[in-house]
Amino acid sequence: MPRYVDVIEEMGDSFRIGGYVMPETSSNGGNGGDPGGAATVIWMFLGLLAGVALVAKVIVSADIPTGEPLPLKETVLLIALLLGPMLFLNAVSDQLIKEVGREKISWATYWTTMVSITVAALTLLGVTSINDLIDLIEAWKAHDERWGAST
Known part of the structure; x- marks a missing residue:
């Protein structure tokens, strides 16, 4: 679930200043789940x-x-x-x-x-x-x- 941040936050190699941030699990190029x-x-x-x-x-x-x-x-x-x-x-x-x-x-x-x-x-x-x-x-x-x- 995305979350909203108000402050400067370190995001891996970059920083985010306010706004919605997606969790780390969604940044895997679409290979997160297996439909099985x-x-x-x-x-x-x-x-x-x-x-x-x-x-x-x-x-x-x-x-x-x-x-x-x-x-x-x-x-x-x-x-x-x-x-x-x-x-x-x-x-x-x-x-x-x-x-x-x-x-x-x-x-x-x-x-x-x-x-x-x-x-x-x-x-x-x-x-x-x-x-x-x-x-x-x-x-x-x-x-x-x-x-x-x-x-």
Whole structure:
């Protein structure tokens, strides 16, 4: 918490004459806290969201029947498409956390990089808003009804 000083105060290599002074812990270049598992959960959730969107788009566009068993190759491919974005974002996050630990980047750079990668991935998948997710769900329902009605 910042504190207000009225007098001349020695501040490391400099002096402060009145005004607000931030505590020493905030002058570490943004590397003060470790988000730990919270960051991993965030990126895994967003990666899973991207994977679900990717699998739904593939199933709808390739007109893959739902409710029928798939051949092993297609099953493995769809599982890889589902989990791939999540594992990719987790790997990038782990590497950037290592770079923060080596003090090569700050946490601000970590968050900016991760958000940029996630936004770019979702944009490439055509998910730029909640409306895009709603449209994808409606397309999935229409696809599912078409295949459900024929069986």
